[in-house]
Structure formats: C-alpha cells, structure tokens
Amino acid sequence: MPTMTRAQLFVSCLVDLFRPRAGIAAVQVLERRDIELEVPPGQTCCGQFAYNAGHHREAAAMGRQFVRAFEASGANGSPADPLPLIALSGSCAAMVKIEMPELLERDALRQGRTSATAARWRRRAETLAGRVVEFSEWLDGHDSLTPFDVASPEPAASESLQVVCHTGCHMRRLLGVTEPPLRALRRAGVEPLELIDADQCCGFGGSFGLIEPDISAAMTDAKLAHLATARSEGATCLVSADLGCLMQLGGRLSRRGDQFPTLHLAELVDLADQGRLTAAEIERAAHGQGGNA
Amino acid sequence: MPGVLPPATAPWPERRRRALADPTMRAAVAKTTRNLAQGKASAYASYPPGEAMRVRAVTARRSALAHIDALLEELTGNVEAHGGYVVRAAGPADVGRYVLDIARRRGAERVVKSKSMATEEIALNEQLEAAGLRVRETDLGEYIIQLARERPSHILAPAAHKTRGQIEALFEREAARTGVTPPTCDATPELTAFARRQLREEFLAADVGITGGNFLVAETGTLVLITNEGNGRMTTSLPPVHIAVVGIDKVVATWADLAVLLQQAPLSGTGQLISTYTSFITGPRRPGELDGPEEFHLVLLDNGRHELLGTEYEDVLTCIRCGACLNVCPVFRTIGGQAYGSIYSGPIGVVLTPLLGGLDHAPELPKSACAMCHACRDACPMEIELPRYILKLRRTEIEKSMEPLTVRLTFELWGRLWASPAGYRWTARLARLGQRAFMRKGRLTKAPGLVGGWTATRDSPPVAKETFHEWWRRRKPGSLT
C-alpha cells in the first residue's frame, strides 16, 4: 500500500464561493488520510446549473473549461491507476460522470467541429468521468483501509449525537450513492437519522428554485416539517454532501428566523477527526466560528 | 398532425397562486400520493413476478409501437369481424362529430361515461353537452368533479383534492336539484350510497355508454378496460350503444403481451395486484348472448400521437397512465394536478402536454413544474425517460427563444465569464463588492436579477471574504492550519 496517494479535489463553485470552510474541512480530512491533494486552480463550475436549465451552450463552455482544468496539472494518472477526482458535491459529480461526455460531444458538433474532434471531447470527458468519486464514497472506500492519525473521538460526547442526513436527488438517483454518507456518519460516531420522505427533493432544483421561489419554498417547508419532528427527537444538526441542498434548507431556515445548524458532511467528519464532535462545536462550525481557516 | 388539447383554465401565475393558497387541497394531494407511492413499493416487494413481468411489458409496449400501423389494421379487421365499427379520428372534432352522428341516428339523449383520459383530452363532454346531450360521469371521482365543474387533479384519483365535507355539500346540492333524499352525513358509505342510487338511475336511462380503454389486443380485436368500481361494466352493458374512445398508442399485439401488462397499471398505480374489475370486450352482443350493447364502436384517437412515432420522444407513447410518476413528484405533491392547466398533470403531463398540444400550450410546464429530481424516472414502470424529455423540452423552448431576453442574456454572459478562471474570479470579486447593499445580519436577503428568485423566499450566505481557491493559494501546501 503506497503511503501517500495523490488525488485531485473538485470543490464546486458553491463551496468555493459560499462555503469555503466546507472545502477547507475536506482538505483537512483528506490530508489526515495521507492524501496528497492537488486543487487545479482553473476549475470554475461543472456547468450543471446551466445544463439543467436547458442552456447547453453555456454548460458546454463551462464543461470544456472543467475538462481542461482537471487534465492540465495532474494529468489523468495512468489507465490502470487513474488519479481520483474527489467531488464535494453529489450532484456535480453526477453532472461530470453522467452528462458531460454527451454534452461536450454534442456541443462540438453544434459548433461545426468535425466528428473526430467531437469524439475527442467525449473521450476526454469520459476519462474524467471515470475518475470522479463523490466525497463520502471516497471515504467509504478508504476510511476502513487506511490507518490514519486522528485524535480519538470522545465517545461520551458523540455517542448520543443524532444528526439528520439529507442525500440530494442526483446523488441518490443518478450516482446511486445513499449508504456512504450514513456510514461516514456512523464511523464519526454519530447516529444518522433520515427524515420521513427522505427521498423527496429539498426544493432547490437548480433553475427551478429561482424561477419558482414559492413552490420551491413550499417543498422545503414540507421537508422542514419533517425536520422539526427529528429535532423534537433530539437531532442536533442537518448534514448533506451537497451544498446546494444545504443552502436551500439552511437558507429557508434562516429566512424563517431559525438558526438550526447545517453542515457539509466534510465539516462534520473534520470535527469528528479532531474529537470535537459536540453540540456546541457543531453550532460554532455551522455558523462559521470553527476557527478552521 | 399535431393534436389539440383543452386550453388551460387560467394563466400559470393564477393557477399557481390558487394551488399554493389551498392548504386543504395540498394536504389531501400530499396524503393520497404518498399512500399510493408506498402502496406501489410494497406491492412490487411482496409480489416478485411483478418486476420480471414489468421488464417484459416494456418490451411489449415498445415493439407494439414499432409495428403500430400493422397492428391497428389487424385490430380493425378483428373488431369488424366481430360486428363492431372502427373509425380513426385525427382530433377532438372528429370524435365529437362521430359520436353525435350516432346519437342523432339513435335518437339518443342521455350518455353515461366511465373514466377515460382520452375523452378528457378531447373535451368530449363539453362537445356533447353543447349539442344538447346529457352526459353523466359514473366513476365516483369523476362524478364528484363533474358536479363541482372542475378538472381532475390526479390521473387515477380525479377528486383526490376534495374532502368528504366538500363532497357532501356537492351531493346535497345535487339532491336538491334532482329532488331526491340527500346523504345524511359525510361518512364514506353514506356518500357512496348516494352516488350509487343516483348513478343506477343514470345507467338504466342511458342511450349511449362511452368508455376509454386501457389496452387493445390486435390479435382478437379486444378492448380491455380496468376499473375498480364496476361502473365500467354497467357503462358497457346496459346502454344499447357502446362507444370506446381509445388512443392509438394503446394497441398491443397479443394476449401474451397483455398478460404481462395487465397488472402493471394496478401494481404501479394503486399497489393492487390486479384491478377489481377487468373487462374484455370483443364486439357487440352476439345472437344468443344475454349481455352487451347492440352496437359497439371503437374510435381510434390520434390527436398528435402518430407524429411522435420515430422521434426521440416515441417512448412517451408507452405510458400506461398508471400515475406512479405523479405520486412521487415533489412538485405535484406540492401544487396538485389542477395547477398544470392540462388534463395531463405531473411529470407525464409536463411531457405529454406540449408534445400533444404544442409547445405553446402551457410553455411554463417544463421549466416551472419540474425540479429535475429524477424521481419519476425511477417510478415509471415503462422506463420512460421523463426527466430527459423535460430537459429536452427546456432546451427546445430556449432554442425557439421562448424565454425572456434578460434571462437569455444573463445565461450568455455567465457562460462566457465562467468559461475562464479569470472571468470566474472577476465575478466573485464583483459579487463581493455588490452584495454589501443586500446584506442583513451577515446574510443576503435580497438580490437583483435571477438570484432575486432565490432571495424571494430564502436567505443566502454572502460570497465569502476569502474563497476556497484564495485560501488554497495563500496556504503553504502541505501544512494543516
């Protein structure tokens, strides 16, 4: 087993711009597990938002930049040992893994490129797609295998913690990743709770959430009603591996004057790694007072 | 030829407003859909052959479409051989004319109907009533919404949005109008007893019975009807004339194909192993038979269907109208079926409405009635790629410039900027400067342009003082902070 594994980090535009501390937490978590991280500086956005809005020219423009950025510095690894591309968003991972190859090929043809060029774009995107691993999925495959040096969590503090885990729709249905975040939480020593109607959308839905703010919020309110039940049963925070869902749920909570903590999964694992998984620390981390960066 | 659908009852903002402002309807729809979705899950789980049959059913439906013209011909020959009449109708007016001709010839005044989406699609009731016929819906749910003068809120449960109290009030009004005893309370048995008494009279007095059809078996010329209330049987056997109006997409080749299909609608729709009543109708009553109508007419409705064959949307014609996609759709659960402004609601409605009725029919549906959650794709027993179709319709609307110019320009500018790291960083810096005016207590509570849609109902964190990439560049690689 190599001592140092290399990987690329795909932080997503939402984490980069709105919740950098989730990305920072992921860096800490991965480096603690002996990952030598590379963060391609050219990454902007995978184009998912524009793609699902139906604006495929724009999505393809971002998609091509995505491919260039992740190919450039780290190359692709070797076919036998591809360099993992760890994604901090389930739905962006699905965009790259599932939609991007077809999109880039189609858009190249639309631009009047030759079919050989279009096929080349598809292959480049497919190579990247093959390297993408969603964050919790990556942890799932490595946490139990790689010994790492972390402060042991204080069982007394974390044992009773209950955490609600929301898995985004694309992570659930397009990637088929539902168990890894729950297992990551269990390894962190907390009890994951799933809400009633857990598989229902949080209400964000990309462009839908902007075009239809009232329907979107009504959907979120249904979810928050189930969250209220979980809170009355002792849930201390809401965790997701998708920042889009978290911003929707957290943003609606905030609009309703409710400061219930919401955390990206990486932030929670980071706290657990440091043995700081208490309700008070969660509260601080959720409101940006964790002192991580 | 493209088809024609009944126009939306009101513009989208009005329909949306009405739906969101009706908590009773929303609670009822949410409850019904949840129960049906759970029913489906447990039905397949407890009935292992169901899944294997489903896979074969998908093949049967797709191969029927591949041979649809030959199958329709075979079907027609077989119905006629059994003494029935078959006619092809291009659209709503053709059906109306044909039915009215029959009514005139028979001197008919009263029509009973069992539940049928095809006749809703062509607004047949309105056409017949305009010509002076009296039309009575006999499915309990349809009866209720006919009395309420509304449109169905769910393919399977047309009156899912109505409470027992509301139904009692409707029945009391109807009792007063027809001079009969009203229901004594709003208990379900009392309400159904009232409806049954009223409908019995209608069945006995009817001159024509009109039904839809769930499947058509080409090899024998058989119409297959599945219902849960038995009203279908009354409609097809008591009146002297039976007219079935069925979409051409409902044809299957053989009874073997039918055998794998028959259970899919009840399994997926209501979680039943099989519907309470399954009727096979092959022609009118024959000499020596005791039951059945004197005349049997099969109207094969096109209304934009044939045009979809051979296109990338072809599979949408394999829909068996089970309603499973509605039941799992978070938007449907939130606004109910009437808000769609089309007789087809939920994910299948978002796709079928523009495909049958034209993109202009309810152009808001693809972008406004779908959160791209993909739940419908998982739910659909026919494996119809509903989310991909919806996305394709969004693209088509954009290509046809059906979207506001400001939105298009926003996307174009955004796409150009974010296609380069420099442009991306520039927007972050710009947002950091610009957002100050919109912040309250460290949160963004208002925003201009598209993002204003977000802040209309949600707060957002501001763009961070230091983005992740800025942090990464600043940080000495390899050191934990």
Ligand code: SF4
């Ligand atoms: S699209 Fe699929 S799930 Fe929806 S009604 Fe048709 S067959 Fe059922």
